[in-house]
Amino acid sequence: MNLAEGVQIVSLGVLALMMLGSALGVVLLKNIVYSAFLLGGVFISIAGLYLLLNADFVAFAQVLIYVGAVNVLILFAIMLVNKREDFKVVPRIWIRQVATAAVCFGIFALLGTMVVTTPWAISTEVASGDSSIVRIGLHFFSDFLLPFELASILLLMALVGAIVLARREFLPEEDLTPGETEALTLPERPRELITTGRSDSTIQ
Amino acid sequence: MNPGIDLQGNFIESVKGFGIPPGAARALWLPLPMLIVLVAATVSVLVVVWLERKISAAAQQRIGPEFIGPLGILAPLADGLKLVFKEDTTPSKADALLFTLGPAIVVIPVFLSYLIVPFGQNLIVSDVGMGVFLWLALSSVVPIGLLMSGYASNNKYSLLGGLRAAAQSISYELPLALSVLAIVMMSNSLSTVDIVQQQSGYGILGWNIWRQPVGFLIFWIAALAECERIPFDLPEAEEELVAGYQTEYSGMKFALFYLGSYVNLTLSALLFAVLYLGGWEFPVNVGTIANLIGVSENTPWLQVVTATIGIGMTLLKAYFLIFLAILLRWTVPRVRIDQLLDLGWKFLLPVSLVNLLLTAGLKLAFPIAFGG
Numbered sequence: 001m002n003l004a005e006g007v008q009i010v011s012l013g014v015l016a017l018m019m020l021g022s023a024l025g026v027v028l029l030k031n032i033v034y035s036a037f038l039l040g041g042v043f044i045s046i047a048g049l050y051l052l053l054n055a056d057f058v059a060f061a062q063v064l065i066y067v068g069a070v071n072v073l074i075l076f077a078i079m080l081v082n083k084r085e086d087f088k089v090v091p092r093i094w095i096r097q098v099a100t101a102a103v104c105f106g107i108f109a110l111l112g113t114m115v116v117t118t119p120w121a122i123s124t125e126v127a128s129g130d131s132s133i134v135r136i137g138l139h140f141f142s143d144f145l146l147p148f149e150l151a152s153i154l155l156l157m158a159l160v161g162a163i164v165l166a167r168r169e170f171l172p173e174e175d176l177t178p179g180e181t182e183a184l185t186l187p188e189r190p191r192e193l194i195t196t197g198r199s200d201s202t203i204q
Numbered sequence: 205m206n207p208g209i210d211l212q213g214n215f216i217e218s219v220k221g222f223g224i225p226p227g228a229a230r231a232l233w234l235p236l237p238m239l240i241v242l243v244a245a246t247v248s249v250l251v252v253v254w255l256e257r258k259i260s261a262a263a264q265q266r267i268g269p270e271f272i273g274p275l276g277i278l279a280p281l282a283d284g285l286k287l288v289f290k291e292d293t294t295p296s297k298a299d300a301l302l303f304t305l306g307p308a309i310v311v312i313p314v315f316l317s318y319l320i321v322p323f324g325q326n327l328i329v330s331d332v333g334m335g336v337f338l339w340l341a342l343s344s345v346v347p348i349g350l351l352m353s354g355y356a357s358n359n360k361y362s363l364l365g366g367l368r369a370a371a372q373s374i375s376y377e378l379p380l381a382l383s384v385l386a387i388v389m390m391s392n393s394l395s396t397v398d399i400v401q402q403q404s405g406y407g408i409l410g411w412n413i414w415r416q417p418v419g420f421l422i423f424w425i426a427a428l429a430e431c432e433r434i435p436f437d438l439p440e441a442e443e444e445l446v447a448g449y450q451t452e453y454s455g456m457k458f459a460l461f462y463l464g465s466y467v468n469l470t471l472s473a474l475l476f477a478v479l480y481l482g483g484w485e486f487p488v489n490v491g492t493i494a495n496l497i498g499v500s501e502n503t504p505w506l507q508v509v510t511a512t513i514g515i516g517m518t519l520l521k522a523y524f525l526i527f528l529a530i531l532l533r534w535t536v537p538r539v540r541i542d543q544l545l546d547l548g549w550k551f552l553l554p555v556s557l558v559n560l561l562l563t564a565g566l567k568l569a570f571p572i573a574f575g576g
Contacts, residue, residue, distance in 0.1 A: 056332070057334060060337050063344065067345055071348065072344075075370070076370060079351065080367070
């Protein structure tokens with residue numbers, strides 16, 4: 001065993017430990033902020049595993065998308081929600097916890113047996129390394145064109161949805177009667193509430 | 205392509221000469237480039253801090269540091285020493301673990317990005333095939349550290365500063381990535397070495413700045429915003445937020461933020477030089493000069509000279525850009541947070557998309573000039 005192989009085995013062990021440890025932390029810790037930060041650790045460790053598998057592009061994309069975008073947004077959402085609430089103690093909480101653990105372990109066992117029993121067609125070719133990005137691009141625009149486009153439409157829909165949810169219309173200043181608005185807020189046009197079908201202003 | 209000077213090979217050969225097995229010699233080589241880059245990055249910060257003091261003094265018609273060493277050259281060192289010996293406090297209600305981890309997560313990706321900065325044909329820590337993409341991916345990790353330190357400080361100014369920093373960083377990552385993508389499209393490669401090589405051959409005329417007049421402006425604005433420099437230093441806007449996410453920090457932890465921001469500025473300047481200003485290329489092609497005076501390109505002394513010129517040119521270009529950034533800092537007022545986000549999403553993003561589209565069109569129309 002030469003130096004490179006030794007480094008690979010050691011890093012595989014370290015990454016696997018890091019991933020399992022932080023994944024367990026995500027599930028088991030009570031503090032949701034810790035869970036969110038540990039989720040970043042899980043994503044980083046997975047990116048490291050991809051690197052060990054010679055999949056550079058996937059690894060960097062994993063860091064860029066999952067750590068840089070998804071995890072930051074999760075943290076954002078957690079930190080912007082300003083809700084301090086003590087959860088009520090549920091009687092016989094242990095039944096739920098045991099049931100959850102059983103279901104999780106069942107899924108793990110099923111997936112584990114599937115991974116072990118499936119005869120994987122493992123390619124013996126040398127990993128394409130740096131040229132993998134070209135091959136991924138070719139696949140995107142040939143045999144995987146439809147899933148690729150569908151995914152982008154999904155993202156577009158999410159984008160439009162976010163804008164519809166967050167959009168506010170501000171009244172122009174000349175329409176205002178003095179004393180109508182609170183201090184330091186811009187006057188907003190009341191929005192139609194989709195669930196009730198009534199105007200927002202009548203509820204107020 | 206000439207092989208250039210093989211530092212690694214020479215080092216391993218000379219260590220083997222002492223009777224050390226080849227594997228161990230290789231292992232001895234491994235940490236060396238990383239250490240050199242780490243030290244060089246830290247020293248470059250000292251230079252930038254000194255420049256910042258001197259140029260800001262000149263901009264305000266002061267003299268600036270004068271008595272600490274000749275021309276006040278030791279002032280940044282004194283700053284560093286002060287920060288090292290300062291008491292390292294953690295607020296009693298802060299989350300001690302996250303409070304300590306935050307600055308580290310901010311600094312590590314920035315230093316890691318130095319992997320891909322080339323100072324010459326072979327003067328690079330690692331010629332990663334996806335160099336620029338690696339930089340973009342690593343720089344997207346930084347906001348997590350900022351959010352972490354903002355949250356852990358248990359202080360509303362810190363939390364707001366952290367949130368602002370993350371929002372700013374996410375918004376300006378897109379124009380940055382898109383302007384880099386236009387360069388990548390012209391170079392047909394993500395590797396920084398290939399990007400410089402594609403600009404070589406015509407001296408100053410071949411540099412990407414002529415082919416990407418809009419792209420380089422977007423890149424520079426977005427890079428300044430990513431570095432949180434004035435006019436975009438809203439996360440630590442002192443009039444509103446005390447010092448943003450840095451409010452509760454002192455001693456070495458504060459020094460890490462300080463170091464990180466200046467290292468990030470240097471890194472952005474270096475990458476600007478690589479992407480748009482021809483990296484290590486001299487304004488006149490060195491190969492042509494060598495041919496004119498009749499020296500072969502593979503002469504050892506010429507290679508040493510070329511390598512020296514390469515390092516010198518890269519640093520010169522980078523420090524010129526840092527000079528620009530400092531000058532901007534002392535001339536431009538700070539923008540408001542809504543203006544900042546408007547600029548990012550409503551102006552820079554569409555413009556950079558159009559720039560990308562234009563580059564693609566020009567690449568198809570004039571494949572000779574735009575690297576088809």
